[in-house]
Amino acid sequence: MSFDNVYESLTEENDARWAFGTGFEDPLSGVDTSVPSGMDGDRLAAYCLMLGDDALIFSHRLQEWCTNAPELEDEVAIANIGLDLLGQARLLLARAGKADGSGRSEDSYAFFRSEHEFRHVRLAELGGGHFGHLIARLVVFSTWRLALLQRLVSSADPVLAAIADKGVKEVAYHRDYAAQWLVRLGDGTALSRERMQEGLDAVWPFVGELFRTHPVELVDAATLRPEFDEILDQALAAATLTRPELGELAGVSGRTGRDGVHTEQLGFLLAELQSVARAMPDSTW
Amino acid sequence: MKHDWPLYEVFVRGKRGLNHVHVGSLHAADDEMALHHARDLYTRRNEGVSIWVVRASDITAASPDEKDPFFAPSGDKVYRHPTFYDIPEEVPHI
Numbered sequence: 001m002s003f004d005n006v007y008e009s010l011t012e013e014n015d016a017r018w019a020f021g022t023g024f025e026d027p028l029s030g031v032d033t034s035v036p037s038g039m040d041g042d043r044l045a046a047y048c049l050m051l052g053d054d055a056l057i058f059s060h061r062l063q064e065w066c067t068n069a070p071e072l073e074d075e076v077a078i079a080n081i082g083l084d085l086l087g088q089a090r091l092l093l094a095r096a097g098k099a100d101g102s103g104r105s106e107d108s109y110a111f112f113r114s115e116h117e118f119r120h121v122r123l124a125e126l127g128g129g130h131f132g133h134l135i136a137r138l139v140v141f142s143t144w145r146l147a148l149l150q151r152l153v154s155s156a157d158p159v160l161a162a163i164a165d166k167g168v169k170e171v172a173y174h175r176d177y178a179a180q181w182l183v184r185l186g187d188g189t190a191l192s193r194e195r196m197q198e199g200l201d202a203v204w205p206f207v208g209e210l211f212r213t214h215p216v217e218l219v220d221a222a223t224l225r226p227e228f229d230e231i232l233d234q235a236l237a238a239a240t241l242t243r244p245e246l247g248e249l250a251g252v253s254g255r256t257g258r259d260g261v262h263t264e265q266l267g268f269l270l271a272e273l274q275s276v277a278r279a280m281p282d283s284t285w
Numbered sequence: 286m287k288h289d290w291p292l293y294e295v296f297v298r299g300k301r302g303l304n305h306v307h308v309g310s311l312h313a314a315d316d317e318m319a320l321h322h323a324r325d326l327y328t329r330r331n332e333g334v335s336i337w338v339v340r341a342s343d344i345t346a347a348s349p350d351e352k353d354p355f356f357a358p359s360g361d362k363v364y365r366h367p368t369f370y371d372i373p374e375e376v377p378h379i
Contacts, residue, residue: 071290073311073322080325177321184314 027090027106028159033098036156044157045100046119046216049109050258051148052092053120056110057266058141059085060273061127062134070131077177081138084170091163099157111277115267116260122249123206124257125266129199132185132192136199138178143231144210146171147224155218179235186239193241201244208248214258292341293319295326297333303378305337313338 035041062082069075090106097104126137149171152164185196211225236243255261290312296305308327313319319338328336347355359365 071312073313073326076329077322077325080329173324180317180321184318 026094027087028094028098031159033095033159035099036158039156041099041101043216044160044218045096045102047218048092048096048099048160050119050214050216052089052096052109053118054124054141054145055085055092056089057118057120057269058124058137059083059089060269061125061137064127065134078134081174081177084167084174088163088167088170091166095159095163098159107277111274112281115262115270118257118262118266118270119260120257121206121209122257122263123203123210125262125269126203126206127265127269129202130195132195132197132199133202134199135178135181135185135196136203138174139182139232139235140203140207140210142171142175142178143228144224146175147227147231148219148221151219151224160218182235182241183239186236186241196239197241197244200241201246204244204246205249209251209256209258212256212258216258290314293323293338294341294344295319295323296337296339297323297327298335299332300334305335308332310341 035044059082062078062085065078065082066075069078089110093106093109096109097106123137123141126133146168149164149167153161153168155161155164182196185192187193188196211221211228213220213222233243251259252261292310293313294310295308297308298305311319311322311326313322316338320336323336323338327333
């Protein structure tokens with residue numbers, strides 16, 4: 001059967017994959033979510049929460065570019081990336097609620113936790129700035145996350161492994177998109193180069209935290225650093241940019257995003273993210 | 286915002302489609318960016334398995350002014366249609 005119009009193929013598919021309004025199903029509905037024997041459910045839940053929060057909070061920052069991107073085409077591209085990450089967040093937060101036996105829903109995690117209960121790396125919550133800032137954050141975040149998800153594909157928890165497998169394909173594209181812009185801006189005009197370097201300098205103090213070993217994590221983040229460095233150095237060389245030599249932003253008594261210690265930006269972000277759900281809990285549309 | 290990114294035309298082949306079909310156009314600075322943008326704009330709903338992009342300026346199109354000399358002469362030549370044959374069932378896509 002041939003379709004003269006590619007959009008005709010839509011009508012043949014079922015529309016279960018669309019989320020219309022509220023009240024859609026648990027994203028892990030129908031999946032066996034029992035925790036494999038020998039695995040600590042609470043630890044698995046805490047780890048899924050970390051990865052889910054990374055995706056949720058960074059996705060929110062990407063959504064802020066809607067109506068603000070420099071080009072219409074890139075606006076859609078950025079929104080797509082945000083949606084991919086939001087999808088990962090849904091799965092990971094749902095996994096967390098199943099793994100620790102609490103049955104807590106994705107919405108409950110997203111909308112009814114306070115700042116200190118969020119476990120994402122501080123890089124994810126950085127907002128504002130220009131397009132060069134965005135691209136720098138996206139290059140760093142997606143390079144790091146891709147390396148991490150590739151490890152998790154062989155996780156002992158089959159649910160987490162499946163979520164990672166789906167995410168690898170998505171984040172590989174995010175990294176490619178960001179790296180192309182990094183090269184385009186870095187190796188572009190004097191102004192674009194300056195902006196791109198500004199972006200890198202701004203994000204750099206938050207890079208060290210990504211590779212800090214945390215006791216809860218199932219993959220030791222420190223082991224991802226060589227791969228991250230190699231890929232980033234390649235991209236920076238192609239972009240004729242220099243790796244910033246800036247120290248790491250300190251935490252509070254050594255505690256950082258993974259411990260619930262965040263920058264002052266997170267409160268404003270959560271106010272926007274959560275205010276509707278908190279003003280009208282349990283409402284549907 | 287005014288910019289001088291060239292216009293590209295986008296062709297997508299659907300999952301069960303046999304050929305690439307024109308789906309729209311976009312602006313991009315270079316070919317690679319055009320491919321990325323095409324993926325982001327025109328295959329968001331799982332429509333495609335293959336994308337072609339081509340600069341609109343590289344397409345040579347028939348002019349509407351020449352419509353009659355170009356197309357009218359074939360209008361009355363019904364014998365060019367293969368409608369006088371029985372097509373075997375095993376011959377697909379006709």
